[in-house]
Amino acid sequence: MKVRRNKRFHAEIAASALSDIMFFLFLFFLIISTLANPNVIKLALPKAKSTAQTHKSHMSISVKVEEGQPNQYYMNQEKVPFDQLSLRLAEHVQRTQDSTVIVRFPYDLKVQDMVNILEIGESQRLKFVIATSK
Known part of the structure; x- marks a missing residue:
């Protein structure tokens, strides 16, 4: 009786070194991603090509x-000094329970003035939506 030997070769990959490398890469990207978080203000930006319109009941700034003149601020076409803007917005939100504000900035407004608002x-x-022209 002839006995056959099992001569099949089974390939193996040593995964212990790969798991160490993946662990270090994971730590590296985790640390880098926490450092690369800039200070941002979240806005809902409409697309200029869309025809979507908002409700007229939203506050408009x-x-x-x-x-050569200081900037003039308007809330629903009523002139408001900048230092009273925060108070007037808070009163409007309490009165109407609507936290959406449509802001209209001219193209030549300084970035710092926009960020202040x-x-x-x-x-x-509040939820700010920047109005754009088509």
């Missing part, structure tokens, strides 16, 4: 820029 909304947890 507009900024008018004239050369957005910080007011961020402190009151």
Whole structure:
């Protein structure tokens, strides 16, 4: 009686070194991703090509820029000084329970002026939508 030997070769991959490398890569990307978090203000930005419209009941803030003059701020077409903007927004939200604000910024507005307005909304947890033209 002839006995056959099992001569099949089974390939193996040593995975212990690969798991160590994956662990170190995971730690590296985890640390880097926490360092790369810039200070941002969350906005709901509409697309300029869309035809979606918002409700008329939302509060509207507009900024008018004239050369050599200080910026003029309007809430629903009523002129408001910048230092009273936060108070007037809070009153409107309490009265209407609507936390959505449509902001209209001119194309030549300085970034810092825009951020100052957005910080007011961020402190009151408002939803800002920037109006665009088609």
